[in-house]
Amino acid sequence: MDQDMLRGMMDEVKAFFAGESSGHDYAHTLRVYRLATRIAEREGADLDVVRLAALLHDVDDVKLSPATHAGKDHAVALMRAHGVAEATIRTVCALIEEVSFAGDDTVAPASIEGQCVQDADRLDAIGAIGIARAFAYGGHHNRAIHDPDERPNLHMTRDEYRRHVSTSVNHFYEKLFRLKDLMNTQTAREIAAHRDRFMHEYIDEFLLEWDGER
Numbered sequence: 001m002d003q004d005m006l007r008g009m010m011d012e013v014k015a016f017f018a019g020e021s022s023g024h025d026y027a028h029t030l031r032v033y034r035l036a037t038r039i040a041e042r043e044g045a046d047l048d049v050v051r052l053a054a055l056l057h058d059v060d061d062v063k064l065s066p067a068t069h070a071g072k073d074h075a076v077a078l079m080r081a082h083g084v085a086e087a088t089i090r091t092v093c094a095l096i097e098e099v100s101f102a103g104d105d106t107v108a109p110a111s112i113e114g115q116c117v118q119d120a121d122r123l124d125a126i127g128a129i130g131i132a133r134a135f136a137y138g139g140h141h142n143r144a145i146h147d148p149d150e151r152p153n154l155h156m157t158r159d160e161y162r163r164h165v166s167t168s169v170n171h172f173y174e175k176l177f178r179l180k181d182l183m184n185t186q187t188a189r190e191i192a193a194h195r196d197r198f199m200h201e202y203i204d205e206f207l208l209e210w211d212g213e214r
């Protein structure tokens with residue numbers, strides 16, 4: 001794909017996310033784009049499709065933009081404006097639909113391209129970046145960082161997961177520590193293993209400090 005076309009779309013996605021602080025921002029999109037590219041190169045996936053889907057995976061997010069979620073209106077408009085072929089637009093939209101994690105109802109994408117983007121999106125929720133995002137999200141939504149009396153809820157459906165209110169530390173048990181076992185590709189499994197170890201070390205340390213033992 002034409003590099004100028006990609007760069008033009010990146011600038012528009014950046015403008016689209018200006019002022020967004022909920023964790024779905026341009027910086028997240030850019031990290032997913034880079035990671036998805038790295039995974040796709042190792043896995044031999046179609047780089048154009050992976051890059052477009054990574055770049056546009058959150059512009060019609062159901063929480064940020066419920067009205068355009070079903071039709072992927074923002075993604076379609078952006079791709080059309082930059083002359084992406086209609087067949088590619090359809091492929092990219094189908095990939096985007098498949099990538100979002102939602103409780104026990106999650107699906108694994110059928111194509112290797114969808115798998116790369118889903119893995120990249122999930123990897124950005126774990127490790128050092130994931131820790132920062134979890135506490136930023138918790139602060140944004142007025143959640144407590146930790147409450148030992150509130151037990152994590154390990155089995156939620158898509159709707160329960162969306163409505164669920166919990167502490168930021170519980171979010172590690174309810175979602176983040178489970179992500180490494182949900183990676184589709186071998187490349188992402190290797191990256192996830194490293195990030196997951198780091199996150200466990202961090203939470204172990206956190207809980208010891210909480211109890212005054214460190």
Ligand code: ADP
Nearest residue numbers: 023100101125133134135137138166167168171
């Ligand atoms: P996505 O839709 O990309 O799967 P989410 O909207 O679920 O992502 O989450 C965006 C970011 O906020 C992620 O890093 C996620 O771990 C974090 N996050 C989501 N829900 C919570 C929560 N209840 N507590 C703390 N962090 C959360």
Ligand code: NI
Nearest residue numbers: 028057058121
């Ligand atoms: Ni995302």
